Amino acid sequence: MFDRRNARVVVNLAVGILGGVGLCIALFFAIRHTDLRTPDPARIIGSTLVVALAMAWACWFSVRAHIAEDEYHRQREMADSFWGGWLGIGASAPVFVFIAMGGLHWLHLEGSARGQVFRAFVIGYFVPVVCATLGVIVARLWRRLRDKRIARQLIES
Amino acid sequence: MKNRLKVLRAERDWTQADLARRLDVTRETVNAIENGRYDPSLPLAFEIGLLFEAPIEEIFLYGGR
Helix, strand or coil: CCCHHHHHHHHHHHHHHHHHHHHHHHHHHHHCCCCCCCCCHHHHHHHHHHHHHHHHHHHHHHHHHHHHCCHHHHHHHHHHHHHHHHHHHHHHHHHHHHHHCCHHHHCCCCCCHHHHHHHHHHHHHHHHHHHHHHHHHHHHHHHHHHHHHHHHHHHHC | CEECHHHHHHHCCCCHHHHHHHHCCCHHHHHHHHCCCCCCCHHHHHHHHHHHCCCHHHHEEHHHC
């Protein structure tokens, strides 16, 4: 059933995600024709502020969505985030070692020294973030499967 | 923790959605409590007790007792 509480959660999440992603996309279009090799202060500070604003926007609406949920869903969200986050960070360790030991060379990402450093930085930054996100998704899927198994056992007993 | 929520609800001929509306939670929460997948917080347990006009220990059975 899609009641008012669910509607509040979904609306807050949608506004948070769409607003945050929208700001990041706008930033991408604003700087895509600039020369990223030159350290333009306006671009660096502007981009940083826009991304900070996007994250603040997303966090604000995520908190509102979290508060709108009832205690059962809040507890599930926290458990998923906690275990998923740690699972993701743990999973990022071998990826980090792969890159640190020169694994990027096998992936044909070699190029100019500057490009290599840049890619290593970007990948290094995104690995834990992407892994943490995937960890949350895995934890959620695992919990849903467990819930279904318990429900099946209850029906059978 | 076992509980008598399903029995008490059935006595009043309420659906899970009815009970959820009265407790201001989602139907999934009621379902999770009834099936023992989730133990409610003390405030929610008291709300349930007030709603069914019964002490908490008559609704929630610690250790199956």
